[in-house]
Amino acid sequence: MKYGVLGAGAMGLRYGVLLQEAGFPVDFVDIWDDQINKVKEQNGVYVSRDGKDKHLVPINIYSPEDYSGNPDVWIVFVKQMQLDDALKRASHLFTKEQYVVAPMNGMGHIEKLDKYFAVEKVISGTAMIATVLNGVGDVDFMGKSGAGSMKLVNQNETPDETTHQISDDFTKANLNPEITTNFQGTLMAKVILNSVCNTLCTMFSIKMGDFIQAPTAEALSKQLINEAFDVCERAGITLLNTREEEWQAVKFASTVGMPLHYPSMYQDMSKNRPTEVDYINGYIYDLGLKYHYEATTHDFVRNLVHLAEFSRAK
Numbered sequence: 001m002k003y004g005v006l007g008a009g010a011m012g013l014r015y016g017v018l019l020q021e022a023g024f025p026v027d028f029v030d031i032w033d034d035q036i037n038k039v040k041e042q043n044g045v046y047v048s049r050d051g052k053d054k055h056l057v058p059i060n061i062y063s064p065e066d067y068s069g070n071p072d073v074w075i076v077f078v079k080q081m082q083l084d085d086a087l088k089r090a091s092h093l094f095t096k097e098q099y100v101v102a103p104m105n106g107m108g109h110i111e112k113l114d115k116y117f118a119v120e121k122v123i124s125g126t127a128m129i130a131t132v133l134n135g136v137g138d139v140d141f142m143g144k145s146g147a148g149s150m151k152l153v154n155q156n157e158t159p160d161e162t163t164h165q166i167s168d169d170f171t172k173a174n175l176n177p178e179i180t181t182n183f184q185g186t187l188m189a190k191v192i193l194n195s196v197c198n199t200l201c202t203m204f205s206i207k208m209g210d211f212i213q214a215p216t217a218e219a220l221s222k223q224l225i226n227e228a229f230d231v232c233e234r235a236g237i238t239l240l241n242t243r244e245e246e247w248q249a250v251k252f253a254s255t256v257g258m259p260l261h262y263p264s265m266y267q268d269m270s271k272n273r274p275t276e277v278d279y280i281n282g283y284i285y286d287l288g289l290k291y292h293y294e295a296t297t298h299d300f301v302r303n304l305v306h307l308a309e310f311s312r313a314k
């Protein structure tokens with residue numbers, strides 16, 4: 001199938017380059033002018049793996065206004081706060097026949113995608129794949145080839161032939177996809193993991209492997225996990241994991257999976273950009289309020305992240 005990647009940042013480049021290397025046609029569309037200009041100027045994107053073997057990979061990149069292709073599948077990887085703008089600028093490129101796959105972090109993207117794509121063709125998911133954008137036109141794939149895994153989940157919880165075909169293509173690209181059929185439960189399990197790892201590592205500027213060694217890591221993680229599970233139970237969401245399994249997932253990702261990774265939220269904070277915390281801890285808190293439950297720890301850490309954003313901006 002032909003892929004269009006909307007958002008040629010860290011994750012968009014990782015998915016697109018791996019699919020291209022697996023033999024699929026890929027076009028990249030971005031709303032970030034500096035990235036487009038740099039990639040065009042250097043005739044591609046510099047790709048490294050764990051900081052080594054930096055090499056140039058030629059890619060096709062366009063602004064939405066300059067692109068006129070018709071991919072079978074869009075892969076959307078932008079920060080939650082950029083999504084409205086990206087979709088609006090690319091809206092002339094979307095058709096009701098196209099599928100969209102958006103394994104972004106946080107929550108808030110699905111309703112936005114539904115405005116442009118047929119509901120049964122909206123696939124979300126989660127990516128346990130760590131990637132760092134060193135700067136414009138320069139991306140670092142963390143972990144060995146084949147490291148990391150992801151979940152694909154249809155909004156209508158009914159995987160069709162195209163979903164399986166996308167999954168096969170992603171397998172060929174070494175992205176290790178698994179199709180699940182519990183939409184909310186799949187997405188929220190990742191939101192909860194990010195509400196622990198991304199938020200706590202970002203506040204203290206530490207890698208996941210450093211965080212997990214802290215004597216307080218378990219207590220801090222379990223407090224956030226328990227509150228989030230309390231929210232999901234009230235909202236009628238059956239999570240993929242139990243509370244204990246969620247903590248084990250945090251531990252595994254931090255100890256074995258990606259100990260050297262600064263989560264993507266830290267990558268924003270360290271460059272003085274706003275973070276996705278409102279779509280992660282903030283989403284959990286707001287969801288709780290709808291069911292008359294206050295996830296106060298999530299609200300507190302969300303506000304601490306905003307305090308850090310504010311103090312860095314000064």
Ligand SMILES: NC(=O)C1=CN([C@@H]2O[C@H](COP(=O)(O)OP(=O)(O)OC[C@H]3O[C@@H](n4cnc5c(N)ncnc54)[C@H](OP(=O)(O)O)[C@@H]3O)[C@@H](O)[C@H]2O)C=CC1
Pocket residue numbers: 007008009010011012032077078079080082103104105106127128129130131132133134135136263264271273276
């Ligand atoms: N990175 C990761 O390891 C993972 C990320 N995700 C999720 O994937 C989605 C996309 O995230 P991701 O690919 O990480 O983000 P991106 O790499 O796409 O973020 C790039 C954006 O950051 C801004 N930016 C400005 N200057 C720089 C700079 N010098 N270096 C880097 N970025 C700059 C630009 O936006 P602007 O001009 O508006 O500032 C640009 O569009 C998010 O939902 C994220 O949470 C999920 C799993 C793992």
Ligand SMILES: CC(C)(CO)C(=O)C(=O)O
Pocket residue numbers: 105127128129130131193194197198253258261262263264265
């Ligand atoms: C790679 C991972 C899972 C780390 O929390 C992530 O989602 C991120 O960096 O945003």
